Structures are given as C-alpha cells and as structure tokens.
Amino acid sequence: MINESRYDEAREGSHEGRDRQRSGESAAGRLNRDGDGHPAWLVDLARVVNDPGYDRWRSMVAATGGCANPVHLSGETAVVDGRTGEVLHEYRTADEPTGFVLVACGNRRASVCQACSAIYQADTFQLIRAGLSGGKGVPESVSRHPRVFVTLTAPSFGSVHTRREKDGRVRTCRPRARDRVCQHGLPAGCHMRHEVADERLGQPLCAECYDYPGAVLWQAHAGALWHRFTAEVRRELARLSGMSRAAFGELARVSFAKVAEYQRRGLVHFHAVIRLDGPGGGADAPPEWADHELLVRAIGPAIRRVKVRTPRSRLGWRELLWGDQLDIRPIVMDETAAAGLSERAVASYIAKYATKGAEASGTVDHRLSCPVCKGCGRERFMVCGRCHGTGLKPGLHLDALPVTEHARRMIRTCWELGGWPELAELRLRPWAHMLGFRGHFSTKSRRYSTTLGDLRRVRVDYRAGEARTAWAASLGRRDHTRARALAVRRDGLHTR
The missing domain is CATH 3.30.70 (Alpha-Beta Plaits)
Known part of the structure; x- marks a missing residue:
C-alpha cells in the first residue's frame, strides 16, 4: 500500500499532469472552484478517494512499485489442469472495479518515471559491474x-558559458580582454564566476556566432x-x-x-x-x-x-x-x-x-513531431490532416516550449534541416526533442557481459516461482498451465 502523499505524487505524474506542464499552464490557472468555493482538484480528489474501487486501484499502483505511468491491460488469464483440461482458476480484468490491471511502464528516464528508472539504473549497474569484476555468468x-x-x-x-575550477577554486568563465567583441558586437569573453545552478551555463556567448x-x-x-x-x-x-x-x-x-x-x-x-x-x-x-x-x-x-x-x-x-x-x-x-x-x-x-x-x-523529454506524418507534414501526396502540414503535434508551438533559448534554437535548426529532402535520412524532426541525437x-x-533482458527474466522467473509455490500449496501437486489473453488499453495513472 502507498501513503496519501505518494498517491498525490502519482496523480501529478499522470499523462494529464504532464500535458498541463508541457503546455505551460500554471497551477493557479487550474484552481477552478465549485459552488462551495473548493478547488477543483480537491473536489476531484475527494471523489476518487470515496469511490468504492479506490482501495483496489491503490493496491494495483503499489504493485507496480510506484510507477508514474503504468500500462493498462485488459483481458483474462486462466490456470488449467494439465491432465484433464479443468479450469482451476480464472481471472478477468472485467471483474476489477477499474476494468483493467496495471503493469509498470519500465521507462528508463527518471524525468518520466522515477520508480522504473531506479530499476533500470540498478540493472545497468549490475551489467557494467559484471563486465568488470565478474558475476551474472561472467x-x-x-x-x-x-x-x-x-x-x-x-x-x-562556439563559445559557451562554462564553470571552470582549479585547486578547488572557481575561475573566470571566459577570460578575454574586456573591450574585445565578436562580429555581432557582443563581448567575446565572460568574467563571471558561475555558480553550479547558473542558468547561463551551456548558453552561447553569442547565439549568432554559434x-x-x-x-x-x-x-x-x-x-x-x-x-x-x-x-x-x-x-x-x-x-x-x-x-x-x-x-x-x-x-x-x-x-x-x-x-x-x-x-x-x-x-x-x-x-x-x-x-x-x-x-x-x-x-x-x-x-x-x-x-x-x-x-x-x-x-x-x-x-x-x-x-x-x-x-x-x-x-x-x-x-x-x-x-x-x-x-x-x-x-x-x-x-x-x-x-x-x-x-x-x-x-x-x-x-x-x-x-x-x-x-x-x-530541452523536453517527449517527441514534438506529428505521430501520423512523423514530422514531414505530408501523408503520401497530401497534406497531413492531423497537423495540417506543420509536422508538429497538434496544438504544439515551438515558441511556447518550456526550454532554454539555446535548446529552442537547436530544435528550430533540427526542424529546418529536417525539412530538406537531402537530409531526410537523418530524421531530424522526429528527434528534434533530443537536439538531433538519435x-x-x-x-x-x-x-x-550479461544483458538487460537476462536480468529482467531473472526477476520474472523469481516472481513466477513464488506464484507457482503459492499455487502448489492451494492446488496440491497437480500439473497446471497458465493461458493469457491480455491486451494494452492505454497508459497513465487514471482511475477510470
């Protein structure tokens, strides 16, 4: 089970919460109030907590390890006697209050899901360590x-703002003659000693020279x-x-x-x-x-x-x-x-x-290109009906992205070069959010050493072994097989 603060965090990690953050909508702008003056989010939270299926939904979220973006599966599974064909147990997601079951997303990015990225990080550590000191079959x-x-x-x-240290002391960013300027009239150097969190770090001294x-x-x-x-x-x-x-x-x-x-x-x-x-x-x-x-x-x-x-x-x-x-x-x-x-x-x-x-x-952690035309703005010989030829996700504007100005210019450069037929093979538009890296x-x-897939299979086999032990205790020593028919419905932390 998870506590209430974890539940609040999970709701903020949902698709809807991230979409609001990406569009730049402020928290204050979301405080629509009901007739009694209560914030809309509080009314919604009270509705969810008082729902009869809340406890089951909460237990499913806990079973994913706190995944912020779990996959929704629907369908059924059955445990069948291997000798007689008798159905020993049947599970259907239709019987759940939510109509689905949750499975962790497995995303490696901490900005998308901290819980799953922690597992990915631990697996990567084991993979690298095995190749250095042995273990996991090495x-x-x-x-x-x-x-x-x-x-x-x-x-x-091009020159960018940087933080230089020597002997534990922070040094001047770009020491140059103070009267020296670039061809665009901007200082060619920087005499600041930048802090670690300085937003200017990594930004060009002159964007036109870069x-x-x-x-x-x-x-x-x-x-x-x-x-x-x-x-x-x-x-x-x-x-x-x-x-x-x-x-x-x-x-x-x-x-x-x-x-x-x-x-x-x-x-x-x-x-x-x-x-x-x-x-x-x-x-x-x-x-x-x-x-x-x-x-x-x-x-x-x-x-x-x-x-x-x-x-x-x-x-x-x-x-x-x-x-x-x-x-x-x-x-x-x-x-x-x-x-x-x-x-x-x-x-x-x-x-x-x-x-x-x-x-x-x-920059951002999600694709900017239209999911239909993949950023080209066209479907076969016609203008894409989803993005109307812009190549961007519907409703998205590059000027409104919550990114640094340097990242925005790199994204715009990806978008411009990605529209050239001679550079189409680089797929710069679909990878603009990664600043071109694909x-x-x-x-x-x-x-x-070993593989991430092998490490995941070890976990799956361990959990399956625990389940088999539980089944052996409840069903005796009868042979049984398990049939599955589950399909993906959607993802995210939704209660409906």
Missing part, C-alpha cells in the same frame, strides 16, 4: 583483463562516430601488434560498454569501458602482449582517425570529428582503488547517466 578472472574508462567529447561549435547547423549535424552522426571509433580501435590494436586485423581477431577481442551523457551545451559525449579479452570474450584471457599499455596506445590514434561525412546538402558537406578533449583512465580492482578508478565507481557512474535524457541540456543512450558489445 568469470571473476575478467577483472585481470586490461580495461580503461574513456570519455569522448564533441568538438566546439554554429547551430554544425552542432545538429554532429549530434545526428554521433552514433556513426562511435561505431567508426570502435572499428578504428580494433584496426590500431592490430597495427601496433604487427598483424592484420583478421589475425588479431583470432587472438584477442575488444569488448566495450558505453553510455551517452548530455552536456549543458546540448551535445552528447560518451563514457565507455573498453576491455581486452581473448577470442572467446570475457571467459578467455587475452595474450600476454595484449596488455593495458597496448590498449591505451591504440585509443588516441584511433580517435584522431575517425571522420564521418554528412550527406551533401545546400550547406555542402561536412567532415565530422571527435572533440579535442580526451580522458583515458585505468580501471583497477576495488581493493586497489587508490591507483585509479575502482570497478564500483565506474559502474555507478555509467548507471547514473543511463537514466538521464536530454532534459539536462534544457542513437542509443546505453550500448555494449555482445561479449561484454
């Missing part, structure tokens, strides 16, 4: 393999840059070892796990664990010559060789690179953490960012 000997923690960054597309098309195009190709980097690392390792890539692959394998993190300037950078294994993956030790030094030597040249070309457009084409900032740090066993990053610290760091989205850069936030190579 032998403990993997902790003796060469591995590093690497951070790859985006290049600069290369928004370049930033959006880089963002759209970040996944391709990462893929090219992993290929170049393998190629460089083979070159340093004095053999072909095929010959190297027969003796050693590169495994990795990475997560994307949004910076305040709206661009992603990647944090990755890179590990050297034998040809069979984590279960095999790499050759003695494939050591930590070899791995570190290969990463720098591999990053510098990575180049990705954009499609040719009216902007011409661009050659995209990684940023100059590169951080390579050794990963050591937990008991020797003083010599470098510990396994636990790395797993915690990656798991932390696995549940975050682009909202850290001042890759996966968290990925790993096949042999790194």
Whole structure:
C-alpha cells in the first residue's frame, strides 16, 4: 500500500499532469472552484478517494512499485489442469472495479518515471559491474583483463558559458580582454564566476556566432562516430601488434560498454569501458602482449582517425570529428582503488547517466513531431490532416516550449534541416526533442557481459516461482498451465 502523499505524487505524474506542464499552464490557472468555493482538484480528489474501487486501484499502483505511468491491460488469464483440461482458476480484468490491471511502464528516464528508472539504473549497474569484476555468468578472472574508462567529447561549435575550477577554486568563465567583441558586437569573453545552478551555463556567448547547423549535424552522426571509433580501435590494436586485423581477431577481442551523457551545451559525449579479452570474450584471457599499455596506445590514434561525412546538402558537406578533449583512465580492482578508478565507481557512474535524457541540456523529454506524418507534414501526396502540414503535434508551438533559448534554437535548426529532402535520412524532426541525437543512450558489445533482458527474466522467473509455490500449496501437486489473453488499453495513472 502507498501513503496519501505518494498517491498525490502519482496523480501529478499522470499523462494529464504532464500535458498541463508541457503546455505551460500554471497551477493557479487550474484552481477552478465549485459552488462551495473548493478547488477543483480537491473536489476531484475527494471523489476518487470515496469511490468504492479506490482501495483496489491503490493496491494495483503499489504493485507496480510506484510507477508514474503504468500500462493498462485488459483481458483474462486462466490456470488449467494439465491432465484433464479443468479450469482451476480464472481471472478477468472485467471483474476489477477499474476494468483493467496495471503493469509498470519500465521507462528508463527518471524525468518520466522515477520508480522504473531506479530499476533500470540498478540493472545497468549490475551489467557494467559484471563486465568488470565478474558475476551474472561472467568469470571473476575478467577483472585481470586490461580495461580503461574513456570519455569522448564533441568538438566546439562556439563559445559557451562554462564553470571552470582549479585547486578547488572557481575561475573566470571566459577570460578575454574586456573591450574585445565578436562580429555581432557582443563581448567575446565572460568574467563571471558561475555558480553550479547558473542558468547561463551551456548558453552561447553569442547565439549568432554559434554554429547551430554544425552542432545538429554532429549530434545526428554521433552514433556513426562511435561505431567508426570502435572499428578504428580494433584496426590500431592490430597495427601496433604487427598483424592484420583478421589475425588479431583470432587472438584477442575488444569488448566495450558505453553510455551517452548530455552536456549543458546540448551535445552528447560518451563514457565507455573498453576491455581486452581473448577470442572467446570475457571467459578467455587475452595474450600476454595484449596488455593495458597496448590498449591505451591504440585509443588516441584511433580517435584522431575517425571522420564521418554528412550527406551533401545546400550547406555542402561536412567532415565530422571527435572533440579535442580526451580522458583515458585505468580501471583497477576495488581493493586497489587508490591507483585509479575502482570497478564500483565506474559502474555507478555509467548507471547514473543511463537514466538521464536530454532534459539536462534544457530541452523536453517527449517527441514534438506529428505521430501520423512523423514530422514531414505530408501523408503520401497530401497534406497531413492531423497537423495540417506543420509536422508538429497538434496544438504544439515551438515558441511556447518550456526550454532554454539555446535548446529552442537547436530544435528550430533540427526542424529546418529536417525539412530538406537531402537530409531526410537523418530524421531530424522526429528527434528534434533530443537536439538531433538519435542513437542509443546505453550500448555494449555482445561479449561484454550479461544483458538487460537476462536480468529482467531473472526477476520474472523469481516472481513466477513464488506464484507457482503459492499455487502448489492451494492446488496440491497437480500439473497446471497458465493461458493469457491480455491486451494494452492505454497508459497513465487514471482511475477510470
């Protein structure tokens, strides 16, 4: 069971509550009062709490672990005797006071559902930790393999406000001559010492000088840059070892796990664990010559060789690179953490960012494009009847989005470039809310460790085992099977 404050929070997390927040409607504007002067929300709450089905609805919400956006299922399940076909038990959602049953949404984003994102974060921690110290089917000997923690960054597309620290002291943001200005007449520097919560952090010093098309195009190709980097690392390792890539692959394998993190300037950078294994993956030790030094030597040249070309457009084409900032740090066993990053610290760091989205850069956590035409404004050869050709969700306006001005300009750039036929393959409009990034936030190579799906199945099997134990106690030792016929109705915390 959940307490009343948790119930209030759950109602605020519903679709309706989020839609009101997205549209910019204030809380004061929602306080319509009834004839007795009571706020409308209080009247609605009293109606819900006094409903005969409230206690059952509340218990279903508790069973989801406090999910803010549960999926509504309707249908029936049956437990049947495996020998005689006798129906031992039948459950129908039609018999519920609500007419449905709730299942947790499983969303990874903390901005959408904190309860489900906490589970996702814990699973990611276990996945990363298993690839560093063993467990979940990975032998403990993997902790003796060469591995590093690497951070790859985006290049600069213009000066932005930043917070710099040295020796525990905050330094000047952008020290320049005070009389120096850009071509648009704005100061070329900033002599402020920004606080951590300063809203100017990540915002350009001059929006007109900032290369928004370049930033959006880089963002759209970040996944391709990462893929090219992993290929170049393998190629460089083979070159340093004095053999072909095929010959190297027969003796050693590169495994990795990475997560994307949004910076305040709206661009992603990647944090990755890179590990050297034998040809069979984590279960095999790499050759003695494939050591930590070899791995570190290969990463720098591999990053510098990575180049990705954009499609040719009216902007011409661009050659995209990684940023100059590169951080390579050794990963050591937990008991020797003083010599470098510990396994636990790395797993915690990656798991932390696995549940975050682009909202850290001042944008929204939901799609802006029309669900029918996917942002193009047309259905086949006709104007989309849902969005009337705008490509936006009905009733949505880019000027009214609750985002920073920098994020708004990046979204507008995505929308403009996404309307060009030559850039259609980048799908910039459907991914405008992510500021152009369309890759996966968290990925790993096949042999790194276990999978999130396997971890979820362990939980499902555990709960199913508990249910079987309960059934065995109530039905004796008869064989039985379970038939399901449940379908999704909608999602969100609705009482009707």
